[in-house]
């Protein structure tokens with residue numbers, strides 16, 4: 001007998017974003033003026049019409065358990081959205097409403113992958129993918145993206161084995177800001193069909209996209225409806241991170257498995273949030289376009305400011321609200337106290353300690369030598385933060 005933790009816990013670590021969030025919170029409580037560029041959430045309030053729908057749900061006592069797959073009107077609204085925005089035809093019973101896109105991802109992986117299965121993850125990638133795969137008992141297989149962070153189909157092809165069960169992709173991408181081309185998605189779709197594996201497609205940033213870039217769901221290619229799990233949510237598009245709402249659209253047996261997992265873990269998504277999300281989908285969308293136009297201005301500013309810092313390189317940000325920049329030229333440089341940076345984590349520690357700017361080290365995304373900052377902050381805050389980053393790096 002033993003009161004040790006389960007062996008499963010030896011394989012997973014706490015989400016790097018949550019760990020840094022706690023450290024920054026502690027510094028702020030101690031009175032340090034920290035600028036947080038580490039958190040991935042829009043700085044805008046949830047739009048009023050959505051908040052009102054949540055308040056109305058409370059006032060009307062819509063505060064109890066709901067159907068395990070989510071309320072029917074919301075599932076219906078999601079099917080309409082998938083048709084209108086993504087050209088995808090799903091029936092209501094091919095959609096499950098869950099507690100955030102993160103739960104959508106973990107339940108989808110758990111539903112489709114297990115012991116002995118391999119899951120290919122192109123890197124750099126979202127902090128949680130590899131740990132979610134490990135929690136499901138499967139093995140993450142990391143493959144590089146191209147230098148410009150586009151999908152490297154050859155790398156994926158080379159990594160496919162008879163154990164490959166799924167590939168996880170995210171477009172627009174966190175942390176890189178890349179939007180995968182329709183051609184590359186078609187190539188991956190063809191590979192998935194010919195080699196018979198799932199594609200778990202995280203589309204949570206689909207609306208946050210810039211310039212000529214277009215979001216294409218990989219589920220829209222021939223043969224993909226039966227092997228794609230579309231993951232999406234409300235956190236980013238409608239600035240609803242705290243409402244904890246996401247969804248899965250897929251083949252009926254996959255969706256039923258997701259609902260089964262939800263029924264044994266969280267029971268149902270929150271009733272109040274479901275009414276708010278129904279309004280988010282049915283109501284006016286002008287708050288989304290406003291938010292994206294503001295992000296676009298900040299993206300131009302941040303990209304330019306970073307590329308103006310000697311030795312820093314930031315690739316074109318096509319979507320989402322992150323700048324992912326290369327600081328490899330700073331690794332090995334000597335600080336005033338004689339110490340040297342040996343990795344990106346030390347560069348981030350230095351920026352937090354000396355300049356009070358919290359940034360995410362690229363290593364958290366399997367990209368050593370890079371840093372991710374979120375530009376979901378006001379222009380004023382971003383200006384101050386970039387002044388501090390520039391000053392911090394220039395004085396090395």
Ligand SMILES: Cc1ncc(COP(=O)(O)O)c(C=O)c1O
Pocket residue numbers: 040099100101102103126170174202204233234235241244245246
């Ligand atoms: C790529 C990606 N997927 C999923 C999530 C989780 O979103 P949610 O708040 O809906 O759980 C995030 C949140 O940062 C994300 O960046």
